[in-house]
Amino acid sequence: MGGLFRHVRDLALAHEAAGHSVGIICDTPGVPGYSEGMVAELTPRISLGVKRVSMRREVGPRDLIDARKVLNVLKELKPSVLHGHGAKGGVYARALGSLIRAERSRVARFYSPHGGSLHYGAATRPGKAYFRVERFLERFTDHILFVADFEKRAYTAKIGPPACPWSVNRNGLTAAEFEPVEPVADAADFLFLGELRAIKGPDLFIHALAELKSAGHAHIRAVIVGDGAERQQLAGLAESLGLSDSVEFRPSMPAREAFALARTFVMPSRAEALPYVVIEALAAQVPVVATYVGGIPEIFGSSADALVAPESGALAAAMRAAAENRAHFMRLLPGQTTLKERFSIERMAEHALEAYREAVTKLAH
Structure with a gap:
């Protein structure tokens, strides 16, 4: 939705224009407020296409079924880089990316919170649970790309200093x-x-x-x-x-x-x-x-x-x-x-590519 999907769209189109093959896995149609216009615009313009899988904002037992569907898509696409956006996307990218790694894939696992779980208070029950998950998933993360210095500070205050590589990659405009x-x-x-x-x-x-x-x-x-x-x-x-x-x-x-x-x-x-x-x-x-x-x-x-x-x-x-x-x-x-x-798209896209290249190169050695 909103700015998160705008960020994803702009990265996808910029990286596709730079000669890379890009695909997107996102939620199924029908969610109020979802950026269906951007999905329709993207579909014919990225070479690996747009795959629609149910992704609920709330955590529940259906996530296991949805995750299996996402895993099947990933096995089909065989990406070199898997970049999860938002809390749910971040879980899928890192957990499922690690399952693929166990099958001898060399996929690099990236995460951009976009606020997500960081909106919860550190003293709340949901916050404590989500932050424990975030800390656990760091061991399966090759790089965190925060979209703001504030986001990195909030992460450090609520979860702790990132134990994996990280950088700040701000939103950009044309x-x-x-x-x-x-x-x-x-x-x-x-x-x-x-x-x-x-x-x-x-x-x-x-x-x-x-x-x-x-x-x-x-x-x-x-x-x-x-x-x-x-x-x-x-x-x-x-x-x-x-x-x-x-x-x-x-x-x-x-x-x-x-x-x-x-x-x-x-x-x-x-x-x-x-x-x-x-x-x-x-x-x-x-x-x-x-x-x-x-x-x-x-x-x-x-x-x-x-x-x-x-x-x-x-x-x-x-x-x-x-x-x-x-x-x-x-x-x-x-x-x-x-x-x-x-705040330029060119700077945003190139920064992400630099982080991708570094992680992929490290995996190759």
């Missing part, structure tokens, strides 16, 4: 994504774009809108773009706060299309790794109100003081500032030169 996006003539004031679940903070966004409206901004309008299991619950929240005529819900769409629907993009997340959508919005020169969580401060760099706490009052204050003086608010955000230097 040159075209640095072209500005202008709002449409009847653009709303604010945009939420993302998966509709609590960790992304859409409820905080709605509460912030209600606070602005009660403070005198009677004609405020917002667009919520995305899919997810909590869509109806969020629509009910907007109605209960008197925002039915002020908030429009739309299904998922490409980020740059969504950016044109409003004058300010709001990222009210409670937790993140290194969200693509924030980089995309800044690159498109769209005003961004975002929370000081995860790897978002890494994106903002010296402009991180513009970030706010994941709390409706703080969001409302920043949203008001962006609406009242757009030009001044834009000057608080990171500049285009800095963004281009740090």
Whole structure:
């Protein structure tokens, strides 16, 4: 879903363009919020194709059946590199990659958490269980590619310093994504774009809108773009706060299309790794109100003081500032030169290839 699959897609296409044979194993169709558009785009463009296997976010007995299906695909494809993305993908890549290794394959096993299990608290029961699994799987890991310095720090704090090779490989954009996006003539004031679940903070966004409206901004309008299991619950929240005529819900769409629907993009997340959508919005020169969580401060760099706490009052204050003086608010955000230097697809793809080459070469000796 979302940024994780965008990262996978961009790596796959860049590596295919560099002359490598790439395939993807991902979840079956029908999951709310899943990036089916990106799957359809990828299928004819990667030489090993897209294989669909059921992969549930929750851990359960069905995982054994699903894992067997993934193993069969891997035996068919015989990859040199197996790169698992997200917590479930990371388990499959390392555990199943090790089974293949036992059959004299030389597959290199890579893992990118993308937040995943790291979103859990160290003191929670699920967190303790997941972190024990993560620590155990390190012995079957040839390299961890974190997408943010924050992610590596969270891993070290909750699991311990990685006992295997690791590096940071940040998300990257194409040159075209640095072209500005202008709002449409009847653009709303604010945009939420993302998966509709609590960790992304859409409820905080709605509460912030209600606070602005009660403070005198009677004609405020917002667009919520995305899919997810909590869509109806969020629509009910907007109605209960008197925002039915002020908030429009739309299904998922490409980020740059969504950016044109409003004058300010709001990222009210409670937790993140290194969200693509924030980089995309800044690159498109769209005003961004975002929370000081995860790897978002890494994106903002010296402009991180513009970030706010994941709390409706703080969001409302920043949203008001962006609406009242757009030009001044834009000057608080990171500049285009800095963004281009740090977040390019070319840099991201080459860094991953360097790590792959090193691991494959080590296995050959």
